[in-house]
Amino acid sequence: MRKPKNIEKTMKILIKEYPSNEKTTLNRMRKKPDAFKILISCLLSLRTQDKNTETASKKLFAVADTPEKIVRLPVKRLEKLIFSSGHYKKKARTLKHVSKEILERFNRKVPETKEELLSIKGIGPKTANIVLAFAFNKNVLPIDTHCHRIPNRLGWIKTKTPEQTEAELEKILPKKYWNEFNAIFVQFGQTICHPISPWCSRCPVEEYCKKRNVEKRR
Numbered sequence: 001m002r003k004p005k006n007i008e009k010t011m012k013i014l015i016k017e018y019p020s021n022e023k024t025t026l027n028r029m030r031k032k033p034d035a036f037k038i039l040i041s042c043l044l045s046l047r048t049q050d051k052n053t054e055t056a057s058k059k060l061f062a063v064a065d066t067p068e069k070i071v072r073l074p075v076k077r078l079e080k081l082i083f084s085s086g087h088y089k090k091k092a093r094t095l096k097h098v099s100k101e102i103l104e105r106f107n108r109k110v111p112e113t114k115e116e117l118l119s120i121k122g123i124g125p126k127t128a129n130i131v132l133a134f135a136f137n138k139n140v141l142p143i144d145t146h147c148h149r150i151p152n153r154l155g156w157i158k159t160k161t162p163e164q165t166e167a168e169l170e171k172i173l174p175k176k177y178w179n180e181f182n183a184i185f186v187q188f189g190q191t192i193c194h195p196i197s198p199w200c201s202r203c204p205v206e207e208y209c210k211k212r213n214v215e216k217r218r
């Protein structure tokens with residue numbers, strides 16, 4: 001696949017717009033990486049906003065920040081602690097299961113390979129890549145809904161699933177941007193390039209965007 005013409009220009013502008021000190025809860029955790037806490041916060045972050053992830057993570061880790069402690073925690077208490085992250089009943093079940101697996105199958109340590117991470121029910125490709133990138137500093141591309149939608153709108157790729165997006169971006173995005181890609185595109189997607197009706201009139205990379213599949217915009 002040919003590298004899109006303006007990919008470097010677009011990345012440089014977005015890196016300036018979304019500097020490191022404004023990054024998401026998960027990105028802030030990279031400074032002092034604790035693989036288990038990164039994994040748990042990533043599971044809490046699914047289908048919710050960043051501020052909810054932060055609140056739920058803080059409440060939970062004040063009480064239970066290891067697999068042993070989460071396994072021992074009564075389910076009702078766990079649900080209450082993570083309530084602000086939404087889907088709290090399902091997430092509590094996932095947290096319990098993942099913690100038990102790490103204790104029993106992986107000797108208390110979060111595994112460092114994608115295959116092992118994906119072998120734990122409840123951990124999907126995005127979560128696995130977040131853990132690999134943020135906890136173990138591996139050069140992978142964690143693709144969430146923003147990271148999937150925006151490169152398609154920009155016209156860099158034409159894909160239907162986050163898995164396809166990961167594979168295509170690996171071919172066209174220079175490796176020097178992989179580390180920052182998720183943080184930048186999550187912030188960009190939450191503030192400007194919204195899923196519905198993006199703010200194209202305020203967009204710093206509007207001139208480089210093909211606006212593919214954008215039906216309504218502001």
Ligand code: SF4
Pocket residue numbers: 150153154192193194198199200203204205206209210211214217
């Ligand atoms: S121009 Fe609009 S669709 Fe394109 S990246 Fe910017 S906000 Fe998103």
